[in-house]
Amino acid sequence: MEYLDFELPIKELEDQLDKCQVIGQESDIDVSNTCKQIEKKLEETKKNIYKNLTAWQRVQLSRHPSRPYTMDHVNALCGDSFLELFGDRNFKDDKAMIGGLGKIGGQSFMIVGQQKGYNTKTRQYRNFGMANPEGYRKALRLMKMAEKFGIPVVTLVDTPGAYPGLEAEERGQGEAIARNILEMIRLKVPIITVIVGEGASGGALGIGVGDKVYMLENTWYSVISPESCSSILWRSWEYKEQAAEALKLTSFDMKKQKLIDDIIPEPLGGAHYDRDTTFKSVEKYILKGYNELKDLSTAELVSQRMDKYSKMGEFKE
Numbered sequence: 499m500e501y502l503d504f505e506l507p508i509k510e511l512e513d514q515l516d517k518c519q520v521i522g523q524e525s526d527i528d529v530s531n532t533c534k535q536i537e538k539k540l541e542e543t544k545k546n547i548y549k550n551l552t553a554w555q556r557v558q559l560s561r562h563p564s565r566p567y568t569m570d571h572v573n574a575l576c577g578d579s580f581l582e583l584f585g586d587r588n589f590k591d592d593k594a595m596i597g598g599l600g601k602i603g604g605q606s607f608m609i610v611g612q613q614k615g616y617n618t619k620t621r622q623y624r625n626f627g628m629a630n631p632e633g634y635r636k637a638l639r640l641m642k643m644a645e646k647f648g649i650p651v652v653t654l655v656d657t658p659g660a661y662p663g664l665e666a667e668e669r670g671q672g673e674a675i676a677r678n679i680l681e682m683i684r685l686k687v688p689i690i691t692v693i694v695g696e697g698a699s700g701g702a703l704g705i706g707v708g709d710k711v712y713m714l715e716n717t718w719y720s721v722i723s724p725e726s727c728s729s730i731l732w733r734s735w736e737y738k739e740q741a742a743e744a745l746k747l748t749s750f751d752m753k754k755q756k757l758i759d760d761i762i763p764e765p766l767g768g769a770h771y772d773r774d775t776t777f778k779s780v781e782k783y784i785l786k787g788y789n790e791l792k793d794l795s796t797a798e799l800v801s802q803r804m805d806k807y808s809k810m811g812e813f814k815e
Contacts, residue, residue, distance in 0.1 A: 502558050504547060508767075511540040548766055551716070553742035553751075557724055559716040560695050564770035566777070567627075568596060568611035568654045571694055574777035575784070576600030576609070583640055589669065592633030594625040594661070595705075597640040599649070603785045608644035610637045610705055611654030614695070627696075628661040631674035634704045638678050641685060650688040650788055653705040656695030658723065660704060675704040682707035683807065684800055688791035690784050692762070693717045693749075694769075709803050710787035711757075713749035714776070715764040719757070720747035757810060759787075 501509045515536045522529040551559070559565070572580055580600035584591040597610040612629060615621030629637075637653075644651050660671055682689060682705075691708030697719035706719075713719060724742040725735045732741075752758045762779050765772035791799065 500563055502555070502562065504555055504558075507543055508540065508547065511536060511543060515540060544766055548768075552739065553718075553745070553748050554724060554739040556716050556748050557696075557718050557742055559768045560718055562768060562770055563616075565695060566769055566773050567616075568613045568656055568694060570773070571654055571692075571777060571780060572596070572600065572609055572611070574773070575602045575781050580609070584636075586632040586635035586639055588635060589632040592625075592630050592636055593623055594627055594629040594657075595633030595637055597637055602652070602781055605785070605788060606649055607652045607784075607788075608640055608649050609652045609654065610640055611694075612657040612701070612705070614656060625661060627657045628659060628701065629657065629704070630661050630663075630666045631669045631671045634660070634671075634674040634678050637705050638674075638681055641682065641689075645685055645687050648687060650690065650791070651685070652784055653689065653691045653708065655691060655693045655697045655702045655706055655719075657698055657701045658696050659698040660701035672700075675700045678704045679707055683804060686796045686800065688788060688794075688799060689803075690787040690791075692780060692784065693719050693758075694780070696723075698723050707803075707807070709791050709799065709806075710759050712760050712762050712783050712787070713752060713758050714762045714769060714780070715749055716768050717749060718742075718747040719749075719752050720745050 515533060518529050518533045518536055521527060522533065580598055582596060582598035586592070594612055595610070596613045597608070600607060600609050612627045613624050614627035615624040641651050660666070660675060689708040691706050691711045693702070693711075693713040695717055697706065697713070697717060699721055702719065722745070724738040724745060724747075727741040727745060728735050728737040731737070746755065749758070749761045753761055760783065762783050764779075765775045769776040794802070
């Protein structure tokens, strides 16, 4: 297990507990009471830390290296039923954007999402979860295919942003994202979006338009990352914690501002502490969202989606 800086008190107590248990196993000394005291203190420390997380700490948790990524969710939710589809039929297949058909709870879905890597080699292969224009065009191709066959769409968002390289701009990065937003707004099948990690900038919005938009508890969704915001406003990354607070990017801030529909709770400590519980929670919310949308006519579905996004940003004195 890897620990973040604010989790070090938990690491110390877990190390103490391990040592206590080893002493009990290797000697005749009864250490059961001591172990129970440490366990009690450990539980209290966890609750105290994770119930009072700052915005920046939630950003850190969303980037935890042990956190389940999009393909982890897909494999857990769909099992062997997932059939990955490739290519944008124009330039190439973007490995940062995955998509395909799969069954969740017996219902077929077209699943699209950004995928990060687990180590140096796979991070390069997946371009750190930053899709090029062909990734967004692949996503749109698959969503239009789903529309053709009446299959609902699930998008899983986890990206530090769309790839900002020169070649991406040359191939129309901005147009590709804008096209996706336009087409998703009027797509004639239900769209359920789940922020499973980072939801940064237009890279997230390119697959983030949904009838139901959910965020896992320790994720973030914002027009800019705290580091980039800090570098623009203060000319330094040192103010990233202040920027995170000011951006109001946590799931709770998003729910309060009515920019998402609901928050998916995570196990104490984050999604990586209990992956199975996290996967079951995500499945529950996806199916719940689908059941609320499946009986709507196409006209009602599109109309409600347009109304939902038209109301965002309204302000009254």
